[in-house]
Amino acid sequence: MPSNTEITTSQLSRLIGQPSAPIIVDVRLPEDVAADPRTLPGAAPRDHSTVSLWAPELTGKSVVVVCQKGLKLSQGAAAWLRHEGVPAETLEGGFEAWRNAGGLLVDTKNLPKRDERGRTVWVTRARPKVDRIACPWLIRRFVDPSAVFLFVAAGEVMSVADRFAATPFDIEGVFWSHRGTRCTFDTMIDEFGLKSEALERLALIVRAADTARLDLSPQASGLLAASLGLSRMFRDDLEQLDAGLLLYDAFYRWSRDAVEETHNWPSPSKA
CATH class of the missing domain: 3.40.250.10 (Rhodanese-like domain)
Structure with missing residues (x-):
């Protein structure tokens, strides 16, 4: 005890x-x-x-x-x-x-170098929708809670990465990006060794919403709708990220704890 x-x-x-x-x-x-x-x-x-x-x-x-x-x-x-x-x-x-005990462990071999304050620094395209919110959520919740995310113009991602010692993600031609039919969120789960039933379930929802294959998961349409709605609600990408983290918190808790729960309100039977 x-x-x-x-x-x-x-x-x-x-x-x-x-x-x-x-x-x-x-x-x-x-x-x-x-x-x-x-x-x-x-x-x-x-x-x-x-x-x-x-x-x-x-x-x-x-x-x-x-x-x-x-x-x-x-x-x-x-x-x-x-x-x-x-x-x-x-x-x-x-x-x-x-x-x-089989607890979840993070594989650190590809973890970006931390800055002088102990934080990993990441950069991607501005105006995130699905994958560019899902990946920061995964990093903040399972890899580096203090991680810094920079959202910049698409054409400037690599230059910013070079000048500010940031790791680019979710753009073509970089390590942390789509691989085949799988999205960047999948790549991060694979590379960090974050294999769990709940995260794999969430990854399928993200993949379906991010790659226009909504038939893969019945929850994907809801995630996509909420993500697009958030992108219209916030002009500031960091404010949108903060709001989006709560969205992914909810989907993760559903994936981990509530997949078997249903909700219904049947009409009362008539005598």
């Missing part, structure tokens, strides 16, 4: 992917990371020995600290965070327990 400063793998797995998920801090030693460089979804790598320096950045946030086995490194870092007023827990059993 975990202590009152620990969270179990099953408890944390229910929070992953939600906007209210805690910040996950990975304080594993370099040799442990080298042995398995994958991370928990959204985890930020930190050096346990400098916790006093980065603790203030987490003020006002809920935190789960992860080390290899859930022992001295994570417990010490979490205790220091609590000293700084940050509500922090450790993952019971650490990274090994999460991995052994």
Whole structure:
């Protein structure tokens, strides 16, 4: 049974992917990371020995600290965070327990280099509709909660990528883009190793809505209609992104928890 400063793998797995998920801090030693460089979804790598320096950045946030086995490194870092007023827990059993339980892990081999503030920076075409909202949602919820997204004129994406050290996505001829009949959202799920039934179900909806194959999923028409509606509601792409994140949060929770639920209001039978 975990202590009152620990969270179990099953408890944390229910929070992953939600906007209210805690910040996950990975304080594993370099040799442990080298042995398995994958991370928990959204985890930020930190050096346990400098916790006093980065603790203030987490003020006002809920935190789960992860080390290899859930022992001295994570417990010490979490205790220091609590000293700084940050509500922090450790993952019971650490990274090994999460991995052994089959928890979702992010493959980091193609993760873009982080900037000086620890954020990945991405750039794509302005006026997003489906894929260019779905991909930022996936990144923010499962890869890098602090990721920066730049929306620019289509002809300037590669130049901006070069000048601002940003990673281009959802344009032709780049790594993070459509592959065959599959869209960029599919590519990101594949490359980051984010294989789960809920995400695969959501990916089919996104693919159907983004590639004019609405017959693939009965939910795709609704996603497309809502996406096009949002694109008309907001002139600012970042405001549209913020609104769109909630839309994908809802579709993800349906994909994970509510696919079997139906809703009906039958007319009362006549005597």
